[in-house]
Amino acid sequence: MKIIRPNVITDAMLVSSDIPETDYAEFAMGTTYASGARVMDSTGVEILTLDVAPATAWVAGRLLTGQTSSKTCRVVAQLTSLSYQIRERSGAFTLGEVVGVTGTAGELADQGAAHPVVTVATDKVHNIYESLAAGNVSNYPPHDLLVTVPKWKLVSATNRWKVFDDKVGSQASKTTSMTFVLAPGRINSIAFLNLDATSISIVQTDPVDGVTFSATYGLVSSAAIIDAYTYCFEPFVFLTHTAIFDLPPYELATLSITITNTGGIAKCGEIIMGLSTILGTTLYGPSIGITDYSRKTADDEGNYSIAEGAFSRRGSYALKIPNTSINEIERVLSLYRATPLVWVGIDEIAATISYGIFKSFGIVISGPSYSDCSLDIEGLT
Numbered sequence: 001m002k003i004i005r006p007n008v009i010t011d012a013m014l015v016s017s018d019i020p021e022t023d024y025a026e027f028a029m030g031t032t033y034a035s036g037a038r039v040m041d042s043t044g045v046e047i048l049t050l051d052v053a054p055a056t057a058w059v060a061g062r063l064l065t066g067q068t069s070s071k072t073c074r075v076v077a078q079l080t081s082l083s084y085q086i087r088e089r090s091g092a093f094t095l096g097e098v099v100g101v102t103g104t105a106g107e108l109a110d111q112g113a114a115h116p117v118v119t120v121a122t123d124k125v126h127n128i129y130e131s132l133a134a135g136n137v138s139n140y141p142p143h144d145l146l147v148t149v150p151k152w153k154l155v156s157a158t159n160r161w162k163v164f165d166d167k168v169g170s171q172a173s174k175t176t177s178m179t180f181v182l183a184p185g186r187i188n189s190i191a192f193l194n195l196d197a198t199s200i201s202i203v204q205t206d207p208v209d210g211v212t213f214s215a216t217y218g219l220v221s222s223a224a225i226i227d228a229y230t231y232c233f234e235p236f237v238f239l240t241h242t243a244i245f246d247l248p249p250y251e252l253a254t255l256s257i258t259i260t261n262t263g264g265i266a267k268c269g270e271i272i273m274g275l276s277t278i279l280g281t282t283l284y285g286p287s288i289g290i291t292d293y294s295r296k297t298a299d300d301e302g303n304y305s306i307a308e309g310a311f312s313r314r315g316s317y318a319l320k321i322p323n324t325s326i327n328e329i330e331r332v333l334s335l336y337r338a339t340p341l342v343w344v345g346i347d348e349i350a351a352t353i354s355y356g357i358f359k360s361f362g363i364v365i366s367g368p369s370y371s372d373c374s375l376d377i378e379g380l381t
Contacts, residue, residue, distance in 0.1 A: 002243075003276065004341060005276075006273065015182060029088065030063065034135075035132060035136070037131045037136075039141070041142065042125060043125065044120065044125040050115065053082050054100055059078075060076060061075060071091040074088045077140070077143060169194065169311075177266050178268070180255075180257045188276055189274065195269070196240070197266050198261050200258070202214070202244070204254070205253060206250045220237070221237045221350075239350050242353070286316060312354075358375055358376060361374060362374050
């Protein structure tokens with residue numbers, strides 16, 4: 001049993017991708033949206049800090065102008081009397097200039113020379129939202145989702161970021177192939193989940209040592225080939241999950257990943273990369289399966305209608321672990337009790353690859369050198 005502890009992929013780590021982030025128009029604080037309108041948020045918010053607060057606090061959607069630079073931005077929310085979240089800044093303000101609503105003295109404020117605009121972490125960025133109300137204006141979707149009666153609902157991540165959204169069932173897609181160039185930090189393993197592809201190519205390049213890893217993996221599965229007839233006539237079957245464990249762990253290397261589906265649309269649900277470790281040896285008798293969230297209903301005549309939904313993988317495993325590893329295994333599993341991990345029960349069986357959390361684990365110290373560990377995994381949809 002192996003696990004991969006994921007590196008969270010941030011904007012700074014995604015160097016480039018050939019999937020354009022043009023799913024919908026960018027959300028704008030000053031635009032009025034109709035019910036059902038969709039937008040995306042790819043930029044997040046920034047923090048504007050002041051030396052002197054405006055006499056009248058700025059409200060969401062207010063257009064602010066730098067009185068010297070003439071650069072503008074929109075207010076998202078007030079944090080304190082001297083700090084605001086802003087969006088859609090047209091350029092750099094001049095440090096020390098007065099910022100505010102032109103022509104309204106009570107809404108002008110001194111930015112101060114010691115407070116440049118700061119970009120904050122974009123943990124809720126790269127999502128698509130749908131308006132739930134007519135006349136929807138100045139409601140920033142990530143904030144609005146937290147109110148009692150929201151005017152926006154979250155639809156999904158943008159196409160480019162679906163491979164990093166922790167949702168295995170939502171697939172990024174692009175005709176023929178998709179490429180991601182990343183600077184993920186130190187990793188030695190990558191898992192690809194919910195694939196629709198014929199091959200994967202990976203090139204790792206270190207700024208000092210050059211190319212340190214280069215490989216292409218075909219995804220054709222031979223599982224359906226049991227005799228000469230199926231060899232000749234059975235349609236090609238491709239792996240939907242695969243994991244790679246032999247990357248050299250370079251801290252500063254960049255990683256170029258290309259997922260190809262020759263003659264079709266390349267799709268991938270999730271790319272998980274990080275450092276792997278071995279928990280123990282998987283014993284015979286593991287059970288694997290899925291939990292299906294499709295809705296099946298029958299009418300009075302017994303006719304079924306089925307609304308296909310998501311599903312998650314699950315598995316139960318018995319492991320043999322060295323007694324010298326008990327403390328470390330207990331520490332790691334306790335540390336990641338609420339964090340999704342990639343679990344690989346048996347290297348040669350792709351069906352034992354899942355991304356999720358453990359529901360329970362237990363260790364029985366059954367001998368002087370080795371102990372028994374039970375592990376139940378619940379995958380994410």
